[in-house]
Amino acid sequence: IYAAKYFDVTAGGELNLSECPNVPGHGYIIESPDYSIEYDAKSGQSIKIGVNADCDTVLLVNNPENEWYFDDDTNGLQPEITLSHRRNGYYDIWVGTVDTVTCDAEIRLESFN
Numbered sequence: 001i002y003a004a005k006y007f008d009v010t011a012g013g014e015l016n017l018s019e020c021p022n023v024p025g026h027g028y029i030i031e032s033p034d035y036s037i038e039y040d041a042k043s044g045q046s047i048k049i050g051v052n053a054d055c056d057t058v059l060l061v062n063n064p065e066n067e068w069y070f071d072d073d074t075n076g077l078q079p080e081i082t083l084s085h086r087r088n089g090y091y092d093i094w095v096g097t098v099d100t101v102t103c104d105a106e107i108r109l110e111s112f113n
Contacts, residue, residue, distance in 0.1 A: 004110045009034040011057045011105035012097035025070035027058035029096035035107055039064075040088045045111050049093060050080040053105035056098040064089025072098070 013030035017023060039047060051057045059079035061069040064087045071079035083091075095105050 004108050007035050007107045007109070009095050009105050009107055010102050011051070011053050011055060011095040012100070012102035014100070017058070017060065017096060022068075023060070023070075024068050025058060025060055025072070025096075027072070027096035027098050028100050029058075029060060029094040033062075033092035034095050035093045037091050037093070037109065038089065039091050039111075041111060042113075044113055046082055046084050046113075047091070048080065048082045048108075048110045048112070049091075050075065050108040050110075051078050051095050051105055052108060053078065053095070053103055055101060055103035055105075057103075057105055058096040058098060060094040060096065062092040063087070064091065 017025045017027050056077040058072045069081050071081045074080040
């Protein structure tokens, strides 16, 4: 496991995920990603994206192949997604909330073999 990196964001927003066609999940996000990372991994590496927050959050990720991933409550009330390496490029990350409240949150990124 490589050293985790942390990024502060505000979880939540006014956009209801259930009203977004072709995007999985539920909860409330902002329109633009909370964070984008250019991921350049070696063959066989995976990336784990998690959230730490004081409120009930959801996680939405769009990979370079335009595939969507959603999670809610993998770690108690906090989401986590592990993606096997497929392609280098930009991963867009949204941290939403289950209801319309917002809260301070932290995205945790880890890569590993």
